[in-house]
Amino acid sequence: MSRKVAYGEGRDLLVAATVQVVADKGLRGLTFRAVADLAGVNNSLVAHHFGTREALLAAALEWAVERSIETTGLLALGSGDAFVDSLLASITDQPELQAFQYEMILEARRNPLFRPDVERLYDRYQHVVEQSLAEAGVTGDVAATARRVFATLDGLVLQYIAGVDTDGLRRALHDLWSSVQAATRPNVGA
Template sequence: MTAAASKYGTGKEALLRAAVSVVAAKGLRGLTYRSVAEAAGVNNTLVAHHFGSRDALIAAALDWAAEQSISASRLREAATPGRSFTESLLELLLEEPELQVFQYEMVLEARRRPELSAAVTALYENYVSALADGLTASGLTGDVRVVARTLFAALDGLVLQYLAGVERSAIAASLEEVHAVLMLRTGSGTQS
């Protein structure tokens, strides 16, 4: 195993991490079996073996990146009191910005390649569902998915702004405001 492989771990997850990293650095056009294999420190036939096609690799990497982001951002716990929501999102952005860059690259590529639109739609639905789960668990009633989609749109925009270079403190203040709105909607008070 090479030094590069230790950066990503081992097995299929290492290939997914490598794919995310390659797309974040080079765009989707830079994603090849060879580039993923080199990043993961393996033979490119292993990438083909695990995924079968470039599109299958892309879809798997998109699903994996979304799950990693949802888990690390604690969206499911977003509607609970406490500062962990903002801190978790900022930590995710600081530690693994390539997850978000990869996803935005995929969103843009789906505009050019309609065959990716279903995967991107699923990406957003996963995020909205995670936030809706948290809102429902916190007692929100009514059309929870509409609220979740609206709040996620604000979060999505803030993440994009952060990646574009907006000051961390401005993003943190805005995340706190989004969290305060969540608290009001769920009846948990204005604690943030």
């Protein structure tokens, strides 16, 4: 049975449901009906807001990236413990955000239609990490450092999604944080 959705809430409700459906069932399980059922609305609302499956997925990917950035602490690196705790809490509390993004990354390899969306995903993360590192005082080639930091984070999050133990990831994140901190210190002997 569908429920009444307040004006302006339908789109976000549908993209959140899309992320959850894909995280749970993969892209093969994604149908307008599955999204509508999870959201508790009529499936015509999905078609009304997005028109195509591809438009729905593109909107959901953008939403998932922004939500992930907001909840991981990438915008403000803070202290090492706060950074590690925030990142781990984000991926343990909302693993569907990352699982969905990885599904889309793999799909972009098979379907060139999604490559621009995935390129935007990586560009967005690169920009946020670069900006955060610069604000934290990282010097030198900040873009290269940001690429290395995000590549490490990307790999660690994928490992978590695959079931690698959280304690090992916590140690790896602390090590990553230490390397970021080292990049903010001026060269004493230079």
